[in-house]
Amino acid sequence: MKKLPDQIIRISIIFTALILFTIVIRVFIIPEDLKEKGIFRTSAIKQELAKEIHYAGSEICVDCHEEQYDAKHNGYHKELSCEVCHGPSYEHSEEPDDATPEAPRKRKFCPVCHTYNLSRPTGFPQINPFAHNPLEPCINCHEPHDPRPLETPKECAGCHRSIATTLAVSPHVKLECITCHNTPEDHKINPRIVRPGKPTESKFCGKCHADGSSNREAPKIDISVHGENGEKYLCWQCHYPHLPEVD
Amino acid sequence: MLAVPLSTPTGGRLMNRLNFVKLLSKSAIILVTGNFFSTVLKGSSDTAAKAYTHMKRYALGIQIDKCIGCANCVKACKIENNVPRQPFYFRTWVERYIIKKNDEVVVECKEGGAGKLSTELEEREILRSFFVPKLCNHCDNPPCAQVCPVGATFKTEEGIVLVDDDRCIGCSYCIQACPYGARYMHPEKKTADKCTLCYHRIKQGLLPACVEVCPTQARVFGDLESNASPLTRLKRMKKIHVLKPELNTKPKVFYTDLDGEVK
């Protein structure tokens, strides 16, 4: 066998030393948990689990505050957990005397959720804080654990603000909501379960808009032939009833 | 159960081509690292054990048509998780979308949604408007965990993506790789930080803080593997969409009524 060149031997020594050095560090010096394979890293999980809890969760509150719970449980605020308004209360749940959760009583608190905003879903109760009993703290009239309107709002706009705003500039502004929406009384108590009715056929609009209707102001059409195909479309598929646009 | 996650190593249940390529590359890596036998042996016993235990897979649903944009979630998250209070670091935030009649889209998110909303918009110009809460999507195929050079970001068995503070070197690569902007560099810890889905809470049976304080139940937390969880119910009853599905990150934050303008 031919002898290995001198250079190769020298270089090999250096490289062997380097590789050995790496292996020694990797095998003997690096702590085991850093070499742990796979998706589960024990030390990090432990650390994560040890983090402090600030929000107690609403279940524990019932143990002491049954009265408030019962009041809330049947009212509009039933979906709210206590800490939405009372703030983080874990400490209080552990040592009730050491920490008192906040109990917001100022007027500026409730409007965080209940100020009218056009991006909010329709049906969510919203007010204009500048017009709605200015400066009066909300809790003077509304019990926060079972908030009810003092009297059921006469105006549907109490909840359906964005529709009311649209309607205000519409030719339909003079119509009452119940003209088109047959609304059971229970809708005011269980708004999401008991829903108002809606017209189901074009004939309904025809009461005012059909040729020969007794309504003098409404524009008239022959509803049997109006539209691209008289029977195919219902009126509100082209004309938004709260703001009927006419070309 | 139809929803077999592609990337959880439950092994052999759904052996499509993608998995095959993954397996190939994994075995190549194992061969290179030189502990082929130990990994293969350990791996097979793990799989067997898993088949008998019900492993939870936590995720979140968000009902856009219920969000009122109150930003209670944003504030509670900062408190629960000691997120820096400055308005530049968020584990969750709420965006407000306004789509005008001329199709122009205005999005705002002042102080993560907790800031004052602008009101100067003319209501008649607006076609539709809504709020969109956002957070880490806890992707099943997380690009952040893929790129982390030291494996500090990883996916737990429950499918939650976490950051190991002791391991993170603070290179920001994961922040670049996250398509959703869900990560930030913690100004004190100098490590990447993000939503943990309140891992310390849910493991004790509590709800994540943001879900706890949501006044309208716009946020729905649950176990995807359980048929009785509120989240599974939501997924059964509603049309569901996720953010940026085209990137194949397989997000696990499920939106109902998600508008196409939301990115």
Add this chain to the structure above:
Amino acid sequence: MNIASAHEGLTKLLEQVSGFIYPNEIEVHWSILIVVYPYLTGLVAGAFILASLVKVFNVTALKPTYRLALLTALAFLLIAPLPLLLHLGHPLRSWQIFFTPNFSSAMAMFGFVYAWYLMVVLLLEIWFDYRADLVNWGQTAKFPLNWFYRILSLFSKDVSPQAIAFDNKAVKFITLLGIPSAFILHGYVGFLFGSIKANPWWSSVLIPIVFLFSAIVSGIALVMLLYMVITPSRGKPIDMKCLDKVASFLLYAAIVDFSLEILDITHRLYESEESIKIITEMVVNKLFISLVVLQLLIGMVVPLGILIATKLANFNQELRKLLYFLAAILIQIGIFSTRWNVVLGGQMFSKSFRGLISYRMEMFGQEGFLMALTLLVVPFFILALLIKLLPPWGSTETLE
């Protein structure tokens, strides 16, 4: 940097945001240091490719630049990891990248690519090439330098013709290995960016190749500059045959690089994907100077014109030198702008595609302008030291 000052800085940045960005996106995480990093590795790869032209492709005219190119590559490679290290939140944990890497991470491969390139390619090639000289200097130099050379030569003494022949063979073999390695070194840096699917500005298969060719361009231009500065300062004449040859290779590489860049831009505009609107806005509002003016016009079109002109027209030596010098300088500006545009451009638009973010460069501080400048200058000092210790012209000049 404490929280208060960070807060103040970010508040100022918030005012410069246009449109909508995700709230966490206000911070630009990869600063000028990460611009410097690919610039430095690019110079390394480019210089090495120039050196390998001599050994592998037997372009003998380039011989005067061979060792200079190798030492340049080494000097810049030694500094290349520093900008990465300095930008880390926890630099002291960086050893994890080498010892407990996450194999699915492109960045984790840095350790392997760097170690391979430094140890197996560059140092080994330099060692074999200089070995005979080192043995020689180990005997002739004064104490303690003679010991320094003896250690460097690993105490080898064999300068027999067979041993020298083996050295030459080894150099050739390593260079062969080195070309793909240099490609990997810089292609890999491109891949770091190109593989980020979340970012349409980066996510492109072309990026590694564009990086590679811009690297070759910048490396060749740098060695050309160094050769033109160092040779007269030693009182020696510039070898015009060599310089013309370097300029030719620079021209070829620049043509390929320019074509790739244009292809990239055309491809983006023609495909016109969802992100095109915000990317166009960014280029017009944030990157106009650095991309259109510096990178494309001054850094590429003008030097291309100059190099083509020197090829076509029959300029005299002095004018040619002047033009080469000018072209090489412009190319450096252009390639640095390329790095700037890739790295910072990728962070100046929101991933919501609805807004633009500003980057405000610090002057001082760990990620400031001065630090970046230092990192760009230090390699030249290292190179000066290397040239002093290992004169590149040691053997070649005596041979001539």
